[in-house]
Amino acid sequence: MNTLTLEYIKSILPPRPDNSHKMTFGHVLNIAGSLHYRGAAYLSSLSALRVGAGYVTLASSPSVCDSVSALTPNIVTFALRTLSPLSVHSLQRTANLHLKDAQIVDVQTLSPQAVLQLRDKLTQASAISIGSGLSIGQSTDQCIDITAINTELTVDVDVTLCTEMSAEISTDLNSDLNSDLNSDLRSELPICNVIKDNQPHSNELIPPQGNHGFFYALLNEIQTCTKPVIFDADALNFISHLLNPPVPFGTTTVTLPNKSIITPHPKELARLLNMDVATLQTQRMHFARLAAKQLNTIVVLKGKNTVITDGNDVFINPTGNSALAKAGTGDVLTGMISGFCAQGVSPINAACLGVYLHGLAGNIAAEDLSQYGMLASDLLSYIPKAILKVLAI
Numbered sequence: 270m271n272t273l274t275l276e277y278i279k280s281i282l283p284p285r286p287d288n289s290h291k292m293t294f295g296h297v298l299n300i301a302g303s304l305h306y307r308g309a310a311y312l313s314s315l316s317a318l319r320v321g322a323g324y325v326t327l328a329s330s331p332s333v334c335d336s337v338s339a340l341t342p343n344i345v346t347f348a349l350r351t352l353s354p355l356s357v358h359s360l361q362r363t364a365n366l367h368l369k370d371a372q373i374v375d376v377q378t379l380s381p382q383a384v385l386q387l388r389d390k391l392t393q394a395s396a397i398s399i400g401s402g403l404s405i406g407q408s409t410d411q412c413i414d415i416t417a418i419n420t421e422l423t424v425d426v427d428v429t430l431c432t433e434m435s436a437e438i439s440t441d442l443n444s445d446l447n448s449d450l451n452s453d454l455r456s457e458l459p460i461c462n463v464i465k466d467n468q469p470h471s472n473e474l475i476p477p478q479g480n481h482g483f484f485y486a487l488l489n490e491i492q493t494c495t496k497p498v499i500f501d502a503d504a505l506n507f508i509s510h511l512l513n514p515p516v517p518f519g520t521t522t523v524t525l526p527n528k529s530i531i532t533p534h535p536k537e538l539a540r541l542l543n544m545d546v547a548t549l550q551t552q553r554m555h556f557a558r559l560a561a562k563q564l565n566t567i568v569v570l571k572g573k574n575t576v577i578t579d580g581n582d583v584f585i586n587p588t589g590n591s592a593l594a595k596a597g598t599g600d601v602l603t604g605m606i607s608g609f610c611a612q613g614v615s616p617i618n619a620a621c622l623g624v625y626l627h628g629l630a631g632n633i634a635a636e637d638l639s640q641y642g643m644l645a646s647d648l649l650s651y652i653p654k655a656i657l658k659v660l661a662i
């Protein structure tokens with residue numbers, strides 16, 4: 270077990286060659302944000318630039334991209350395809366939702382086909398972060414088996430709808446069905462087996478809630494990715510769904526890319542390990558190492574004295590204070606780690622750099638703003654001050 274020090278952090282900071290350009294310092298593809306969590310997309314993108322990444326592309330729904338662009342000129346955005354109103358309408362009708370229920374459908378839900386749009390970006394990126402504010406719905410206890418997508422039923426539903434709807438819309442649908450994405454059209458509709466009252470209701474249609482379908486397609490797409498991939502927040506909750514589905518469905522194997530980092534807070538790690546938070550907190554190092562081994566990943570178990578481990582080596586972070594116990598600081602951390610990964614730092618060192626400097630920025634910020642008054646967005650402007658402090662020794 271090693272406690273991180275200023276000297277060690279200085280020794281692993283990536284170099285800044287004079288003869289350089291933005292791509293020298295890497296490109297982060299940040300897949301983040303949703304209708305109610307636009308701030309997470311903003312915070313996780315800007316913090317990657319604050320630690321020195323040369324370029325950040327935020328991939329998200331069109332409305333999140335618009336919001337982030339309005340707040341900062343520093344982030345390049347890439348709008349992802351969302352579920353078409355047609356699909357949403359289809360699901361509403363088929364699920365016999367009453368009008369009052371229609372408001373629960375988020376038309377900004379990402380389509381699984383958005384993963385096809387992302388292929389070039391995934392190739393161009395030097396590091397990929399997934400999950401900050403990328404909603405998967407109401408709660409991880411919602412019992413949905415996304416692995417049980419019913420192909421035929423899905424297409425039937427749309428064709429039926431097509432015959433019933435106006436000529437204009439049915440032309441759209443037909444062109445969709447005949448498009449290159451034809452074979453994947455079914456995947457746009459998150460038709461799942463649903464559990465109610467502990468009983469599976471086979472092939473029941475549910476309205477799209479959150480980005481389950483998109484996550485599932487994305488996880489498949491990046492399984493063999495050789496670049497660093499950082500999984501945060503709802504990406505972790507989605508993986509928990511796959512690892513620990515409701516009893517009747519049995520477990521699913523999850524293969525993370527070979528250079529992955531996960532950044533759970535204790536509750537997120539407890540969900541991944543299917544255990545209670547209190548027990549986990551009594552042996553943080555042990556359970557962080559266990560998860561690292563089980564998932565073949567680097568684990569950053571957040572909280573006071575964050576634990577960083579690859580399953581063998583363990584690093585403990587001494588920086589940080591209660592100013593960091595405020596919504597959005599975890600999103601900042603994810604961006605910092607991905608920003609270091611993009612600069613070519615090894616995943617374990619990127620995790621150590623991100624965690625230590627995040628805490629140090631929180632300490633310097635608290636001196637100016639108090640532990641009460643600091644905001645996650647304030648933390649962004651203290652990251653450079655933390656880096657200066659490291660460089661000064």
Ligand SMILES: NC(=O)C1=CN([C@@H]2O[C@H](COP(=O)(O)OP(=O)(O)OC[C@H]3O[C@@H](n4cnc5c(N)ncnc54)[C@H](O)[C@@H]3O)[C@@H](O)[C@H]2O)[C@@H](O)CC1
Binds near residue numbers: 306534546572599
């Ligand atoms: N401005 C924004 O857009 C923000 C978006 N966020 C996003 O919101 C989504 C949901 O994140 P939440 O963390 O709110 O939801 P979670 O459901 O993951 O966590 C909330 C629950 O976990 C417990 N918990 C959290 N930290 C804990 C700890 N250290 N020890 C023990 N229990 C702990 C809480 O008590 C609560 O019951 C994520 O996608 C996240 O990225 C949040 O980061 C907040 C800010």
Ligand SMILES: Nc1ncnc2c1ncn2[C@@H]1O[C@H](COP(=O)(O)OP(=O)(O)O)[C@@H](O)[C@H]1O
Binds near residue numbers: 502593
């Ligand atoms: N009391 C504390 N002392 C030190 N660090 C803390 C403390 N409380 C929270 N943090 C840090 O703040 C961040 C909170 O992340 P997280 O729980 O994911 O919040 P959010 O999802 O709201 O962004 C983590 O990096 C965590 O280690």
